[in-house]
Amino acid sequence: MNRKIPIAKPNFGKEEETAVKEVLESGILASGPRTKQFEKEFAKYIGVEHAIAVTNGTVALDVALKALNLGPGDEVITSAFSFIASGNCILFQNAKPVFADIDPRTFNIDPSDVAEKITSKTKALIPVHMFGQPAKMDALKEIAEDNRIFLVEDAAQAHGAEYKGQKAGSIGNMGCFSFYATKNMTAGEGGIITTNDTELAEKARLLINHGQNQKYHHDTLGYNYRITELCAAIGSVQLQKLDEFNAKRRENAQLLTQGIHRLHGLTVPYVDKDVTPVFHQYVVRVEENYPRSRDELADSLTEKGIGVAVHYPIPIYRQPLYQKLGYGETKCPNTEDACRRVLSLPVHPLVDRKDIEYILDVLKKVSL
Numbered sequence: 001m002n003r004k005i006p007i008a009k010p011n012f013g014k015e016e017e018t019a020v021k022e023v024l025e026s027g028i029l030a031s032g033p034r035t036k037q038f039e040k041e042f043a044k045y046i047g048v049e050h051a052i053a054v055t056n057g058t059v060a061l062d063v064a065l066k067a068l069n070l071g072p073g074d075e076v077i078t079s080a081f082s083f084i085a086s087g088n089c090i091l092f093q094n095a096k097p098v099f100a101d102i103d104p105r106t107f108n109i110d111p112s113d114v115a116e117k118i119t120s121k122t123k124a125l126i127p128v129h130m131f132g133q134p135a136k137m138d139a140l141k142e143i144a145e146d147n148r149i150f151l152v153e154d155a156a157q158a159h160g161a162e163y164k165g166q167k168a169g170s171i172g173n174m175g176c177f178s179f180y181a182t183k184n185m186t187a188g189e190g191g192i193i194t195t196n197d198t199e200l201a202e203k204a205r206l207l208i209n210h211g212q213n214q215k216y217h218h219d220t221l222g223y224n225y226r227i228t229e230l231c232a233a234i235g236s237v238q239l240q241k242l243d244e245f246n247a248k249r250r251e252n253a254q255l256l257t258q259g260i261h262r263l264h265g266l267t268v269p270y271v272d273k274d275v276t277p278v279f280h281q282y283v284v285r286v287e288e289n290y291p292r293s294r295d296e297l298a299d300s301l302t303e304k305g306i307g308v309a310v311h312y313p314i315p316i317y318r319q320p321l322y323q324k325l326g327y328g329e330t331k332c333p334n335t336e337d338a339c340r341r342v343l344s345l346p347v348h349p350l351v352d353r354k355d356i357e358y359i360l361d362v363l364k365k366v367s368l
């Protein structure tokens with residue numbers, strides 16, 4: 001009998017249920033004590049002064065960039081090997097996304113290509129900590145400082161990940177996280193901005209709450225991007241479990257790697273010596289010399305009940321939206337190669353040893 005192993009599954013217990021019930025009974029559904037508590041706890045966990053909770057990770061990126069006052073003519077460098085929001089948050093500012101290529105081993109933005117893409121118009125750099133492995137932050141920070149540009153970490157996939165002992169989201173001017181259902185910790189939907197910069201934090205707070213500095217007094221143009229108390233309450237509980245979840249992801253990743261590294265034509269995830277990864281995804285590369293194509297392998301695993309996914313099949317600049325915007329000539333060869341080769345396997349904390357044995361067993365059989 002086939003097992004059914006989803007590629008992602010939210011991991012809730014009685015604690016989340018109780019927290020939600022308490023919020024419902026309190027009658028305070030927005031801008032209340034849960035949001036404040038969650039922000040305080042998250043800031044402490046990441047090791048920053050401020051955390052501003054918002055409706056989702058896309059909004060976190062949008063607000064972070066708005067707080068930097070970006071506008072038409074400004075360029076922002078990011079990776080095209082990412083979820084669409086990493087590029088769109090730049091378009092929301094009417095600024096221009098400039099795509100730097102990735103390191104094929106880590107899938108993270110390559111500092112040497114970033115340096116090549118810097119111009120006098122570059123105002124910010126957004127490294128994405130792909131699949132839960134922080135980007136080369138020392139080199140990126142140096143580039144940002146030398147060129148006096150802002151460094152905004154897209155840490156949507158990297159809750160709890162570390163670079164040289166520092167948490168992702170605490171290294172740049174700002175960090176942006178997502179609490180979408182499949183993330184290492186979830187709030188249902190939700191996001192948060194982290195920063196040590198009090199001025200940026202204050203701007204972000206105004207932006208997410210109608211530009212309101214006193215009740216019904218609006219100084220600047222703002223939005224309603226506030227998180228709900230329900231989501232904040234779930235987020236608080238999940239944060240307490242995050243280290244345990246991440247440890248289980250690392251354990252699962254290690255077991256997968258032990259089993260897969262000998263299979264001909266599959267390359268297991270490379271972990272940089274400077275990082276503690278959190279394996280938001282466990283991603284193998286299906287190389288040219290593998291007996292099947294990536295998509296054939298994906299189909300075989302799906303048939304056997306193993307949830308797989310391709311993160312991501314199309315570089316952001318190749319999306320129809322970006323082609324219409326004039327990115328037809330853009331090329332990042334390592335990004336394009338990764339899009340053809342990557343396959344994510346289940347690694348989340350609800351995957352147990354029997355599941356791993358089953359995945360490895362099926363993989364061995366289909367890799368012949």
Ligand SMILES: Cc1ncc(COP(=O)(O)O)c(C=O)c1O
Nearest residue numbers: 056057058083085156178179180
């Ligand atoms: C790298 C990256 N950036 C941004 C986002 C946007 O987050 P959200 O889905 O919460 O809007 C996501 C996740 O979905 C992501 O993976």
